[in-house]
Amino acid sequence: MTDQEEERYLLGGSNERWLVIEAKPLDSVRITKRRHLRWAHIIFRVVAGGTIFILTLIVMSHWKQAQAWALSKDIVTPAPSIKPGISSPVPGISSQQSIVLALADDLGYNDFGFASSDMGACTPFVDELMASGIELKNLYASSVCTPSRGSLLTGKYPARLGLQHWQIEPAQSWGLSLNFETMAQWLQRAGYSTIAIGKWHLGHYTAQYTPTQRGFDKFFGFYSGGIDYFTRQAICTQNKECFFDYGDDKDNQSVQFATIEMTSKAIDYLKALNHQPTFLYFALPNSHAPIAPPAWAYREFNQCAQPIQNHARRAFAVLTALWDQALRNISQFYTQENSPVWIVLSDNGADPAFGGSNYPLRGAKKYLFEGGVRVRGFFWSPLFASSTRKRYYTGLFHIADLAPTLIAGFLNRADLLPDDLDGVNHWNQLIHYDDDELSYCRQDEDESKESNYPRNEVLLGLDYLNSTLDYLGYLRMAIIFCDGRYSCFKALYNVEQVFWYLPPSDPDTIIDPTPTNFRYSALYNLSNDPGERRDLQLHFPDIFQALQTKLIQSYSTTMTRAANLPTDFTAFSKWREDTSMNRIKPWRATPISNLCLNLTKTRLQFETEQGLLSPHIDCSSYST
Numbered sequence: 001m002t003d004q005e006e007e008r009y010l011l012g013g014s015n016e017r018w019l020v021i022e023a024k025p026l027d028s029v030r031i032t033k034r035r036h037l038r039w040a041h042i043i044f045r046v047v048a049g050g051t052i053f054i055l056t057l058i059v060m061s062h063w064k065q066a067q068a069w070a071l072s073k074d075i076v077t078p079a080p081s082i083k084p085g086i087s088s089p090v091p092g093i094s095s096q097q098s099i100v101l102a103l104a105d106d107l108g109y110n111d112f113g114f115a116s117s118d119m120g121a122c123t124p125f126v127d128e129l130m131a132s133g134i135e136l137k138n139l140y141a142s143s144v145c146t147p148s149r150g151s152l153l154t155g156k157y158p159a160r161l162g163l164q165h166w167q168i169e170p171a172q173s174w175g176l177s178l179n180f181e182t183m184a185q186w187l188q189r190a191g192y193s194t195i196a197i198g199k200w201h202l203g204h205y206t207a208q209y210t211p212t213q214r215g216f217d218k219f220f221g222f223y224s225g226g227i228d229y230f231t232r233q234a235i236c237t238q239n240k241e242c243f244f245d246y247g248d249d250k251d252n253q254s255v256q257f258a259t260i261e262m263t264s265k266a267i268d269y270l271k272a273l274n275h276q277p278t279f280l281y282f283a284l285p286n287s288h289a290p291i292a293p294p295a296w297a298y299r300e301f302n303q304c305a306q307p308i309q310n311h312a313r314r315a316f317a318v319l320t321a322l323w324d325q326a327l328r329n330i331s332q333f334y335t336q337e338n339s340p341v342w343i344v345l346s347d348n349g350a351d352p353a354f355g356g357s358n359y360p361l362r363g364a365k366k367y368l369f370e371g372g373v374r375v376r377g378f379f380w381s382p383l384f385a386s387s388t389r390k391r392y393y394t395g396l397f398h399i400a401d402l403a404p405t406l407i408a409g410f411l412n413r414a415d416l417l418p419d420d421l422d423g424v425n426h427w428n429q430l431i432h433y434d435d436d437e438l439s440y441c442r443q444d445e446d447e448s449k450e451s452n453y454p455r456n457e458v459l460l461g462l463d464y465l466n467s468t469l470d471y472l473g474y475l476r477m478a479i480i481f482c483d484g485r486y487s488c489f490k491a492l493y494n495v496e497q498v499f500w501y502l503p504p505s506d507p508d509t510i511i512d513p514t515p516t517n518f519r520y521s522a523l524y525n526l527s528n529d530p531g532e533r534r535d536l537q538l539h540f541p542d543i544f545q546a547l548q549t550k551l552i553q554s555y556s557t558t559m560t561r562a563a564n565l566p567t568d569f570t571a572f573s574k575w576r577e578d579t580s581m582n583r584i585k586p587w588r589a590t591p592i593s594n595l596c597l598n599l600t601k602t603r604l605q606f607e608t609e610q611g612l613l614s615p616h617i618d619c620s621s622y623s624t
Contacts, residue, residue, distance in 0.1 A: 096277050097277070097338075097339075097340060097341055097381070097383065097410075098192075098275075098277055098278045098279070098280070098334070098338065098340035098341070099187075099192070099278070099279045099280070099340055099341050099343070099406065099410075100280045100282060100330060100340045100341070100342050100343070101279070101280065101281050101282065101343045101402075102282045102283075102284075102327055102330075102342065102343070102344045102345075103149075103152070103198075103281070103282070103283040103345060103346070103347055104284070104286065104287070104320075104323060104344070104345070104346040104347070105145070105199060105226075105283070105284065105285050105286060105287065105288040105346070105347055106145075106287060106288045106289075106346070106347070106348065106349075106350050106351055106354070106356055106365055107286075107287055107320065107323075107346040107350060107356065107375075107376070108346070108349050108350025108352075108356040108357050108358040108365075108371070109349065109350075109357075109358045109359075109361050109370075109371060109374060109375065109376060110350075110357035110358055110359045110360075110361075110503065111287070111316075111320060111346075111350055111356055111357060111376075112126060112127075112130075112376045113126065113127045113324075114126070114127040114130050114131070115376065116357075117357075117359065117503065118307065118308055118313070118317075118357075118503055119304065119308070119317050119320065121303045121304045121307075122301070122304035122317050122318075122320050122321045122324065123320060123321070123323075123324040124324065125324050125325070125327055125328035125331070126324050126327060126344060129342055129344065129378070129380045130344075130378050130380070131390060132380065132384075132389045132390055133342070133378040133379055133380030133381075133384075133389065133390075134378055134379045134380070134384070134388065134389070134391045134392075134393050134430055135376075135377070135378040135391070135392050135393065136345075136377045136378060136379070136393050136397045137392050137393060137394045138374075138394055138395065138396050138397055138488075139345060139374070139375055139376070139377045139397045139398075139399070140373050140374055140375070140396075140397065140398050140399065140458050140460060140480070141345075141346070141347055141348050141373060141375050141398075141399040142158055142347075142348060142373065142399070142460075142461070143348050143349065143365060143366050143367055143368055143372040143373050143460075143461070144166060144167045144348055144365065144366055145167050145199070145201050145225055145347055145348065146163055146166070146167035146168050146201050146202065146225075147161075147163040147164060147167070148347040148348050148399055149199075149200075149201055149202055149283075149347060150163040150176050150202060151163075151398070151399050151400040151422075151423075152183070152347075152399050152400070152402055152403070153176075153182040153183045153184065153202070153214075153403070154176070154180050154181070154182060154183070154400070154403065154421075155183070155400050155401075155402075155403035155404055155417070155418075155421040155422065155423035156180065156400055156421060156422045156423070157398075157400060157422045157459050157462075157555075159459065159462040159463075159555065159558075159559045159560070160422060160558060160559070160560060161176060161177065161180060161560065161563075162177060162560040162561055162562055162563035163176065163562075163563060164461070164462055164463045164559070164562055165463050165464075165465040165469075165562045165564050166465075166467075166564065167201065167225055168201060168202070168203060168224070168225065169224075169225070169235075169567065170223075170224040170225075170234050170235045170243065170245065170571070170584055171235070171567050171568055171569070171571035171572060172205070172564070172565055172566070172567055172568060173205040173565050173568040173571075173588065173591070174203060174205070174563040174564060174565045175202050175203010175204065175205065175209040175563070176202040176203055176209070176214075177563065178208055178209070181215070181418070182214050182215045183215070183279075183402075183403040183406070183407070184196070184211075184214060184215025184216050184279065184281065185214070185215035186215075186403070186407055186413075186416040186417060187215070187279045187407070188215055188217075189416055190407070190411055190413050190416060191277060192277050192278060192279045193217055193273050193276050193277070193278045193279070194215055194216045194217050194218075194278070194279045194281070195216065195217065195218045195219075195266065195269050195270070195278065195279070195280045195281065196211040196216040196218070196219045196220075196221065196281045196283070197219075197220055197221055197262050197263075197265065197266040197269075197280070197281065197282050197283065197284070198221040198222075198262055198282065198283035198284045198285060199221060199222060199225070199226075199283045199284070199285050199288075200219075200221060200222065200223045200224075200283075201223070201224065201225050202214070204223035204224070204584070204585070204586055205568065205571070205586060205587060205588050205591075206586050206588050206589065206590060206591060207586045209586070210223065210586065216281070218248070218269050219248055220247065220248040220262060220265040220266070220269075221246075221248075221262060221283070222234065222245040222246050222247075222285075222584075223245055223584060223585075224245045224584060225288075226285060226288045226289060226290070227244075227245055227246060227258060227285060228290055228292075229257055229258040229259065229285070229290070229292060229293075229294075230257065230258075230292070230294075231244070232244045232245065232246035232258065233245075234584055235584075237572070241572075241582070242582065243572070243575050243582045243583070243584050244581055244582060244583050244584065245583070245584040246258070246583075247583075248265075257294050257322075258285065259284055259285070259286055259319075259322050259323065259326055260322075260326075262284060262326075263284070263326040263329050263330065266280060266282060266330060267329065267330065267333050270330075270333050271333070275334075275335075275338050278340075280330070280340075282326075282327070282330060284323055284326060286319045286320060286322055286323035286326075287316050287319040287320045287323060287350075287355075287356065289351070289354045291312060291315045291316050291319060291354050291355050292315065293315055293318040293319050293322060297318045297319075297321070297322055298314075298318055301317075301318050301321035301322075304317050304318065304320075304321045305317055305318050305321075308503075309505055309506065309507055310355070310503065310504045310505065310506065310507055310508075310509060311507050311508065312354060312355035312504075312510060313355045313357070313503050313504065314355075315355055316350075316354060316355025316356055317355070327344070336382070339381075339382040340381075341379065341380070341381040341383075341410065342379070342380040342381070343377070343378075343379055343402060343406070344377060344378055344380070345375055345376065345377030345378075345399070346375040346376060346377070347375070347399075348365050348372060348373065348375065349361075349363065349364055349365045349371045349372040349373065349374070349375065350364065350365060350371075351364055351365040351366070351513070352364050352501040352503075352511035352513055353510060353511055353512060353513060357501070357502075357503045358370075358371030358372070358374075358501070359371075359500060359501060359502050359503065360500070360530075360531050361374060361500075361530065361531060361532075362498070362499060362500050362531055362532040362533070363498050363499075363500075363513070363532075364498060364501065364513040366496075367495065367496055367498050367513070367515070368460055368461045368476075368478040368492055368495045368496075369492075369495075369498060369532055370490075370526075370530060370531070370532055371500075371501075373460050373461075373478075375399075377397075379430060384431065385431070388430075388431050388432075393426070393429070393430055395426060395429055395453035395454070395455065396453065396455045396456065396457070396458055396480065396482055396488070397426060397455065398422075398423065398455065398458045400421070400422050400423035401423040401424050401425070401426055401455065402423070403417070403421070403423055404417060404421055404423045404424060404425040405423075405424075405425050405426045405427050405430070408425040408427070409425045409426065409427020409428065409430075410427055422459075424454040424455050425454065426453075426454055426455075429452070429453055429454065453484075456481065456482045456483065456484070457479060457480060457481045457482065457550075458479065458480045459478075459479055459551075459555055460478035460479060460480060460490075461476060461477060461478040461495070462475065462476075462477050462551065462555055462556060462559055463475070463476045463477075463562075464476070464562070464606065465562055465564060465603065468600075469562075469564050469565075469566060469599065469600070469603065470600040470602055470603050471600070471602045471603045471605075471606045472494075474494050474519070475493065475494065475551075475552075475556065476493065476494045476495055477491075477492075477493040477494070477495075477548075477551045477555075478490070478491065478492045478493070478495060479491055479547055479550065479551055479555075480526065481547055481550070487525045487526075487527040487528075488525065488526040488527050489523060489524070489525055489526070489536075489540075489543055489547065490523070490524045490525075490526050490532070491521075491522075491523050491537075491543075491544055491547040491548065491551075492520065492521055492522050492523075492524075493521045493548060493551070494518075494519045494520070494521060495519075495520050495521070496515035496517070496518050496520065497515055497516055497517035497518075497520035498513050498514075498515055498516075499513075499516075500531070501513060521537065522535040522536075522537060523535060523536045523537040523540060523543065523544045523547075524536065556610075558613075559610075559612060559613075560612060560613045561607050561612040561613065565598070565599070566598045566599075568587075568588075570587060570588070571584075571587045574587035575587065
């Protein structure tokens, strides 16, 4: 081996013949010289590589700043092609196909079997549907029941309905304003028979607020937020006097577990309609508290329950398995020729205190982090083209979008809808989805293309009340804004701070998701941080400020007065007069306004000064 050949070998020569030629002894001077050459080459590589790295960081920094500046401008002035309302209607699949809208209660992001870390055997029917359906990968709802259900049935944001704060308690005199029509009323006009089963939770203090006055031909379930699955109790006073909420204005208690009886009643109603086009709003209480499945269910769903060691989590899993079985039983009513389109989703995130799980997302029910508002959901129909099935739809989707998507898209009846909806129609994108299309909230985006999804932002929260229904002193807000070229940013302002909650593995642990900070603000890039672990508001202050400006200028100006009113104690005396064991039912003949006298002056002053619109009781005259 020559000197030149050995130097090449020591410096990393790649020719294989240097590995087989035997090296000859060299004197120490020549070896030292070659060592110097070797270290000089290494130092050169390090210096050159470091220089390139630093230059790359500088370029990337300026590029990101340019992106942030451009995105902040887009936020303030959104593209004209993406705006609130209904996108152009497209031909539907079948105007005669029935619809089943299955709304789970408090089922978390980690609670659907097909995507769960520990409940994989609990929802076989839902998993089967999902396997040949279209999953909504970026589906958002409200953080609690009443506002989510209001948005679902009206196509409007809760802040436009007066439902932005908390939820209706059994003895409160407020609800979804009678000024707003529901999806059921629109479907009635399209020739559908309409059935509501399970939880209502949109008001019941007068008969006008109940389901059969809001577009449903038949109703069987309960008006309030939750019931005991065995006794049907909905509320007990401090004196341990309990009131019951169950039935269809005729039936009272039953010996059957509530989930089973509601499912049986739904099938009875469907049979009576003899396969007419039907809209079934199937809103069972599963898996809302109280978490107490029957003993026999643990045995029947042993494959689901047995691997789960934590008691609360196991009970929650069994209630979820009962929900899945109920959906399967509904499906068996339909024949292959008249199978319905299914829409399956949850109304909000799970509450870990009662065994639910949203992991790996942050947060829980009641809070505006992803775990409280990002939910699982999908569409399924036997008439979907084979190329449409087993797909992920990654467009940003809000629960308010379901009504226009079904009616303007599936039925091609945009003429039935108001022109001021917040929801948008995704039907064309759902059934003609292209794998190569740019998708929101994913890392593998092609930044050279623009998204053609109909929505690029979602209002997640806009509230001004505290737990006593007084003015907070500030706005509590959250929004997601996605730009097809860059990222999906989520901004939180003055929210309650909670964290991440793994499903507990030991038997007795109970999770307590109590907030540690009540005025927490942050900015997250959901495209690469869906777990909301890295706050970017200091890195992208322009985006953080632009989103706050948008919330105040575009959304708070169209917000309505919160409909919330304090407890109406007249309800209890009226319920006691009912001979059917203290049953909850409407207790007033017409809405009243003197309950405004119970509202705080600071709340009334804020609502008056802001000029908030009021489709509900007009309390403005009581602000002095």
